[in-house]
Amino acid sequence: MFSGNTSLSGGVDTAFAVIIGISLFFLIGITAVIIYFIIKYNKKKNPVASEIEGSNKLEIIWTVIPLILVLFMFWIGWHSYIPERQVPADAMKIKVTAQMWSWHFEYENGKVEDTLYVPVNRPVVLNMVSLDVIHSLYIPAFRLKEDVVPGKTENYMWFKPMVRGSFDLFCAEYCGLRHSYMGTTVEVVDQATFDKWYASGPAKIDSTVAAVPGAAGKLIVEQKGCIACHSSDGTKIVGPSYKGIFGHKTTVETNGKDREVMVDEVYLKKSILEPNADVVKGFPKGSMPDYKTQLTDEQVGQIIEYIKTLGGAAEK
Amino acid sequence: MSEHKNHISSYKSQVIVLLSLIVLTVLTVTITSVHLGPFNTAAAMLIASVKATIVLLYFMHLKFDEKIYRFMVALVLAIYVVVIIITFFDNLYRP
Amino acid sequence: MEQNHVAHTDHFDPVASKLGMWLFIFTEILLFGGLFIVYSVYRFKHPVEFHLAAEELNVTIGLINTIILLISSMTVAMSITALQLGNKKLTMILLAVTLVLALVFLVNKYFEWGAKIHHDIYPGSEFLMSLSKGDMLFFGLYFFMTGLHAIHIIVGMVLLAVVFVKVRNGSVNQGRVSLLENGGLYWHLVDLIWIFLFPLFYLIH
Amino acid sequence: MTGNTSTQRMPSYLEYQGKYTGIRAWILSTDHKRIALLYLYSQLFFFLAGLVMGLFMKLELIAPGRQIMGPATYNALFTVHGLTMIFLFIIPGLAASFGNFMIPIMIGAKDVAFPKLNLFSWYLFVFGAVIVLLGIFTGDGPPDTGWTFYAPYSLKTNTNVVLTVFGAFVLGFSSILTGLNFIVTIHRMRAPGMGFFRMPLFIWSLYGTAWIQLLATPVVGITFLMVVADRVLHIGFFDPAQGGDPVLYQHLFWIYSHPAVYIMILPAMGAITEIITTFSHRTVFGYKAIAMSSLAIAFVGYLVWGHHMFTSGMSETARLVFSFLTFLVAIPSAIKVFNWTATMYKGSISLEPPFWWAMAFIFIFMIGGLTGLVLGSVSTDVHVHDTMFVVAHFHYIVFGGAGIAFFAALHYWYPKMFGKMYNKKVANRALLLLFIGFNVLYMPMFFLGFMGMPRRYYDYLPQFANLNLLSTIGSWILATALIIIIVNLLRAKKGTPEEMDDPWGGRTLEWKIQSPPSLENFEEIPVIDHEPYELIEK
Ligand code: HEA
Ligand code: HEA
Numbered sequence A: 001m002f003s004g005n006t007s008l009s010g011g012v013d014t015a016f017a018v019i020i021g022i023s024l025f026f027l028i029g030i031t032a033v034i035i036y037f038i039i040k041y042n043k044k045k046n047p048v049a050s051e052i053e054g055s056n057k058l059e060i061i062w063t064v065i066p067l068i069l070v071l072f073m074f075w076i077g078w079h080s081y082i083p084e085r086q087v088p089a090d091a092m093k094i095k096v097t098a099q100m101w102s103w104h105f106e107y108e109n110g111k112v113e114d115t116l117y118v119p120v121n122r123p124v125v126l127n128m129v130s131l132d133v134i135h136s137l138y139i140p141a142f143r144l145k146e147d148v149v150p151g152k153t154e155n156y157m158w159f160k161p162m163v164r165g166s167f168d169l170f171c172a173e174y175c176g177l178r179h180s181y182m183g184t185t186v187e188v189v190d191q192a193t194f195d196k197w198y199a200s201g202p203a204k205i206d207s208t209v210a211a212v213p214g215a216a217g218k219l220i221v222e223q224k225g226c227i228a229c230h231s232s233d234g235t236k237i238v239g240p241s242y243k244g245i246f247g248h249k250t251t252v253e254t255n256g257k258d259r260e261v262m263v264d265e266v267y268l269k270k271s272i273l274e275p276n277a278d279v280v281k282g283f284p285k286g287s288m289p290d291y292k293t294q295l296t297d298e299q300v301g302q303i304i305e306y307i308k309t310l311g312g313a314a315e316k
Numbered sequence B: 001m002s003e004h005k006n007h008i009s010s011y012k013s014q015v016i017v018l019l020s021l022i023v024l025t026v027l028t029v030t031i032t033s034v035h036l037g038p039f040n041t042a043a044a045m046l047i048a049s050v051k052a053t054i055v056l057l058y059f060m061h062l063k064f065d066e067k068i069y070r071f072m073v074a075l076v077l078a079i080y081v082v083v084i085i086i087t088f089f090d091n092l093y094r095p
Numbered sequence C: 001m002e003q004n005h006v007a008h009t010d011h012f013d014p015v016a017s018k019l020g021m022w023l024f025i026f027t028e029i030l031l032f033g034g035l036f037i038v039y040s041v042y043r044f045k046h047p048v049e050f051h052l053a054a055e056e057l058n059v060t061i062g063l064i065n066t067i068i069l070l071i072s073s074m075t076v077a078m079s080i081t082a083l084q085l086g087n088k089k090l091t092m093i094l095l096a097v098t099l100v101l102a103l104v105f106l107v108n109k110y111f112e113w114g115a116k117i118h119h120d121i122y123p124g125s126e127f128l129m130s131l132s133k134g135d136m137l138f139f140g141l142y143f144f145m146t147g148l149h150a151i152h153i154i155v156g157m158v159l160l161a162v163v164f165v166k167v168r169n170g171s172v173n174q175g176r177v178s179l180l181e182n183g184g185l186y187w188h189l190v191d192l193i194w195i196f197l198f199p200l201f202y203l204i205h
Numbered sequence D: 001m002t003g004n005t006s007t008q009r010m011p012s013y014l015e016y017q018g019k020y021t022g023i024r025a026w027i028l029s030t031d032h033k034r035i036a037l038l039y040l041y042s043q044l045f046f047f048l049a050g051l052v053m054g055l056f057m058k059l060e061l062i063a064p065g066r067q068i069m070g071p072a073t074y075n076a077l078f079t080v081h082g083l084t085m086i087f088l089f090i091i092p093g094l095a096a097s098f099g100n101f102m103i104p105i106m107i108g109a110k111d112v113a114f115p116k117l118n119l120f121s122w123y124l125f126v127f128g129a130v131i132v133l134l135g136i137f138t139g140d141g142p143p144d145t146g147w148t149f150y151a152p153y154s155l156k157t158n159t160n161v162v163l164t165v166f167g168a169f170v171l172g173f174s175s176i177l178t179g180l181n182f183i184v185t186i187h188r189m190r191a192p193g194m195g196f197f198r199m200p201l202f203i204w205s206l207y208g209t210a211w212i213q214l215l216a217t218p219v220v221g222i223t224f225l226m227v228v229a230d231r232v233l234h235i236g237f238f239d240p241a242q243g244g245d246p247v248l249y250q251h252l253f254w255i256y257s258h259p260a261v262y263i264m265i266l267p268a269m270g271a272i273t274e275i276i277t278t279f280s281h282r283t284v285f286g287y288k289a290i291a292m293s294s295l296a297i298a299f300v301g302y303l304v305w306g307h308h309m310f311t312s313g314m315s316e317t318a319r320l321v322f323s324f325l326t327f328l329v330a331i332p333s334a335i336k337v338f339n340w341t342a343t344m345y346k347g348s349i350s351l352e353p354p355f356w357w358a359m360a361f362i363f364i365f366m367i368g369g370l371t372g373l374v375l376g377s378v379s380t381d382v383h384v385h386d387t388m389f390v391v392a393h394f395h396y397i398v399f400g401g402a403g404i405a406f407f408a409a410l411h412y413w414y415p416k417m418f419g420k421m422y423n424k425k426v427a428n429r430a431l432l433l434l435f436i437g438f439n440v441l442y443m444p445m446f447f448l449g450f451m452g453m454p455r456r457y458y459d460y461l462p463q464f465a466n467l468n469l470l471s472t473i474g475s476w477i478l479a480t481a482l483i484i485i486i487v488n489l490l491r492a493k494k495g496t497p498e499e500m501d502d503p504w505g506g507r508t509l510e511w512k513i514q515s516p517p518s519l520e521n522f523e524e525i526p527v528i529d530h531e532p533y534e535l536i537e538k
């Protein structure tokens, strides 16, 4: 299938082939013997059975031979695995942040993307952290997977892509409602394309766009993964949509009591920084991570600007 | 399994067992209050194990019961120890 | 093995019930075993915090409680001897002493916990949440493990109280000590666990 | 050998009139056979409930996108499906139903060692099940964590984790007490002359199982309690925000749950051994090897749990050790398969339905077990871990292995337990249909997994669509077959005593007494003077 996509995936495929090969041999062999016995020693053909109690010789044979075979399988599996853990010194470092339900890839120059761009033929190491629950970064084409455990900083994986192309990247550890949507792609491009993309620097909003109100906020909302839970078109995903909330009254639960609040700048800021203080009615408490440490005041302001542009008070 | 022969422990032996347990307890407290670094824990656990063995053998009567009980206790403890050791293969060697 | 012809009448096999008790003790050992694994892993990760947090605990109370439990273990063991020798009255006295000692242990524990809670140290307390992770884990484990142990003490007390009643009305007697023996085994188990809890929580200096 | 076949017949345990009548004669009975049936019926009930959930999940997965339910429902479904199947059907499994029924009979006793405790275990089982069900229907809805309850997600989700986990804790105690009862029974209640090495191999496998139940279950019990404590008291054992280590949770969970898979499969293997030996009409090949391999599986099975965690960021050393031990534990299973095959050699095989069930078991079990080897090797597991490949592996080995053995045992012991015989022709054809349906359902999952489709995915990319469609069609075939099988069993007809007492020509003790057995199994405790599968001229 997609053999040889990285410098190591071929070895893994060989391990698959060997183990499955030996397994098929036993499966087919034993099945054949059983069918033969059923036919040959059928009651009609063989009315009287021989009482054979066993044979130590046979027991030893069929203990030792499988033992040797499994040791071989163990070895080949381990042998093709060790290099996956030995990161070359010149590997390009990318910091991966996982959160419910989005991935962020941060490059050394501060560029943050939700798609993983990597140059072909160059080792890359991903250092992974999670902000909430366990996720698992899985690139089937590369035969690689590693969990991203919150509170741990030592989860990593490395690879050296050998072919250009676009490959699927999944979250493989169950992480809640939208686990199956927590996917993106790995784009393996040639060095020149990569360099050009890389040089475009940390995603900034150029001045023409910046003039549009809310553009900066929209970018943050996409990069920080808010869009995993909040839509801008009125559909309810996990959290309420941003569309048309600004300037309207909404019911929230504060310390177990319902109350009406006006969605204004103060309220929005509080909702983002301390989401569990006022919980919008009809939504579960504790779903939304708190962003106190992740967003600057300026950024929060930009997000609020963006939410304002999605209608609300202005329309009515 | 043969019916077990009734061994009756004497009161005196039980007092002796208690006294030795108390002595060991006081010993741990004194040993751990001097500074021995990592040996503190080792010593504490060693003494605790000795105490546990005494309780098992005398109070819990293992010494006088059939062998099978001793065998089972040893087996269970052995499995438990192996499980701990294997768990530490992870924690000990994390980068 | 003798087997009577009417099944389901209480065919009484003291060896079977003793074996059963031992097997139950194994499960208890592994129940606490799981906690000891958690303890050792976290202590391995946070040696310094555990060390400092342990200073908060009062060695004297711990020591007194250890000795109380050891003595109660002996009184139970003696009560078995007494019953085997046919001394019903002494058996009952020794059992009563055991129960009283167990109660003293619990009272001590109550004051010890009370003092901690008074100092705002209890699971989920704001003060505890402001401490280091090692501290939170240490006290979490402390409350959980000693709490579970205390529950075992209570269960053991109930068991011994039942035995006490049965000794008094004679259904547990010189010819039939099995229930007392098994109650004793359980009580020793409770002691056994404390033998490890004590140095692990109070004596890390 | 003193049986009572030819002497006068006693009222069977089904007809026996005790102190109580009606339903109370069942739920208050301490007769191991009635308790066995109580387990059997409750397990079958949960099995059917779980199956229906499986069917709905497959319906949802028939094509990408939303079909019949939203992601929240799907997540709850696979969690509850897994929980029901694992804790309510397959862990009590063959041990609680057939083990309860057969242990006393096969070792020549009148009951288990502690009949009251036995009944109590069943009550605990029902109580635990009720708590789990309460967790589904009350509060904030069914848990959506997967049956593994991985922290910290299980600490964060708003769903009803506490009740469910507590229910599982209670179920664990039921399992422990059953194991305890069996060990004591096997040690103390064997008929005179029946040494350990004269016990039927089903008993050996249950003995191994009982030790696992006893020693592994408490670990998960305490782990579940810690999860409850984390959620209710915020202790933070497994919450990284408070210093807890989610990977430690996984260690503790699998310290139990790997041995648990052997709780499921060992009794199954024991039953299969009995069936193959009976229908080959000869003595078993390699008695000691099979008996000892049960114990080997039980004890080595303790030490391999980490193979579920190869990608969790465990240390490399741990991955090495666990992978190595995992391969070792495959050997005793291999020994069993070889000995089963050898038992058919020069036998005189009668091709009755239970025998075909046993053959289906061997084939499917081999596929499940051999794919376990792919999972045991580190580099390959890293690719297929948490994909449909794992789902296929464990359905092959849990449903295909333990589940099929459950039905094999049901077909084998049915005449003994009820004194009735089902329609053999229908049974054979339904089995064939089941076999086809099973493979159409689960085989595609191996390929899906290899192509990279993760498990617990509500929605998937278009490239996985065809195989998923095929798999869904398989689930319908399987469902049809199962319905036929169950109806066929329900329509079984009463046979004459001569036919029912020993319809297969079995050699173990249960075939020497009347069908259905009398209340006390044996009017007179037999004295055993021969090897377990020795041919005795009548
Ligand atoms: C009845 C239950 C059962 C049984 C018996 C087994 C048996 C085995 N299992 Fe399985 N397993 C599960 C139930 C079971 N498993 C479940 C439920 C899961 C998923 C849990 C979850 O995540 O939800 C799982 C997951 C699982 C994983 C983790 C996968 C992952 O998440 O990445 C692994 C990895 O090593 C594994 C391995 C094995 C092995 C090596 C065996 C061995 O014991 C198999 C031995 C059998 C054979 C080898 C076949 C017979 C022998 C021959 C035909 C002779 C030839 C043999 C040789 C040459 C060796 N299993
Ligand atoms: C004994 C164990 C067992 C059994 C028998 C089954 C049976 C089935 N399972 Fe199960 N499954 C598990 C144990 C089991 N499963 C476990 C442990 C998990 C993991 C959960 C987790 O991830 O946490 C799992 C997960 C799992 C998934 C993966 C979910 C995911 O990762 O996205 C899927 C997906 O298709 C699935 C499907 C099925 C199907 C189609 C069946 C089929 O066999 C069902 C076929 C249906 C029938 C045959 C219906 C018969 C109908 C009748 C008889 C009608 C009569 C009814 C009445 C009279 C009431 N299961």
Ligand code: CUA
Pocket: A099, A100, A101, A134, A135, A136, A171, A172, A173, A174, A175, A176, A179, A180, A182
């Ligand atoms: Cu993130 Cu699944």
Ligand SMILES: [Cu+2]
Pocket: D257, D258, D261, D304, D305, D307, D308
């Ligand atoms: Cu496993």
